[in-house]
Amino acid sequence: HVQLVESGGGSVQAGGSIRLSCAASGSTYPYSQYCLGWFRQAPGKEREGVAYIDSEGTIKYAPVVEGRFTISRDDAKGTLYLQMNDLKPEDTAMYYCAAEGLGLYGDYVPGAKDFGYWGQGTQVTVS
Numbered sequence: 001h002v003q004l005v006e007s008g009g010g011s012v013q014a015g016g017s018i019r020l021s022c023a024a025s026g027s028t029y030p031y032s033q034y035c036l037g038w039f040r041q042a043p044g045k046e047r048e049g050v051a052y053i054d055s056e057g058t059i060k061y062a063p064v065v066e067g068r069f070t071i072s073r074d075d076a077k078g079t080l081y082l083q084m085n086d087l088k089p090e091d092t093a094m095y096y097c098a099a100e101g102l103g104l105y106g107d108y109v110p111g112a113k114d115f116g117y118w119g120q121g122t123q124v125t126v127s
Contacts, residue, residue, distance in 0.1 A: 002027035002034070002117050004097050009122030016087050016126070022080040022097030022119055032075040035102035038082045039112055040093035040124075047096070047112045051082060058104040065091075087126045094121040 008020040020038070024031055035054040041047040051071035052060045059071055070083040080097050098115035 002029065002031070002099055004099060004117060004119035006095065006097050006119040006122040009095060009124045011125040011127065012087055014088055014126055017083070017085045018087065018124055020082040020084070020095055020097075020122060020124075022082075024078040024080070024099065027078070029101065031078045033101060034099040035104060035110070036071075036073055036080045037098045037100075037110065037115060038069075038071060038080070039096045039098060039115075040091075041096070041121075042093040045093075049109065049111060050095070052104055052110060053080070054102065054104040056103070060104055060109055084124070087124075089126050092124060092126050094123050096121045 002024050003026045004022055006022045012018055033055045037052040038050040039047050040050050050062050050065055053071050053073055068086045072081045097119045099117040100115040
C-alpha cells in the first residue's frame with residue numbers, strides 16, 4: 001500500500017514547459033521496487049499511459065510524448081517526476097501518477113488496469 005500525491009500542474013502556453021511531481025508516502029513495500037507511471041485523461045477520453053519507469057530504470061514513453069517528456073524518479077525522496085517540454089494544446093488533461101509492482105520487460109507496456117495505486121491527479125492546461 002502507498003499514498004501518492006501529484007503536484008506541479010497549471011496553465012501554460014503552447015511551447016512551454018511544466019514539471020510534475022508525485023510524492024509517495026506510507027509505503028509498505030520498498031518504494032524503489034515499484035514500477036511508476038504517469039497517465040493522463042482528457043474530458044471524454046480514456047485514461048492513457050504517458051511514461052513509465054520501473055525499478056531497474058527501464059523507461060518507456062507513449063509515442064505522442066517521446067522526445068518532449070522525460071520521466072525520472074528519486075527513490076531516496078520517494079518522488080516521481082515528469083518534465084514536459086514543448087507542450088501542445090492536445091497535452092491538456094488531468095495527469096495522474098500510479099505505482100505497482102511491475103517490470104517493463106521486452107515489449108510489455110502496462111495499461112491503467114495494471115496499476116493498483118493512484119494519486120488524485122493534477123490538471124495541466126495548454127493554450
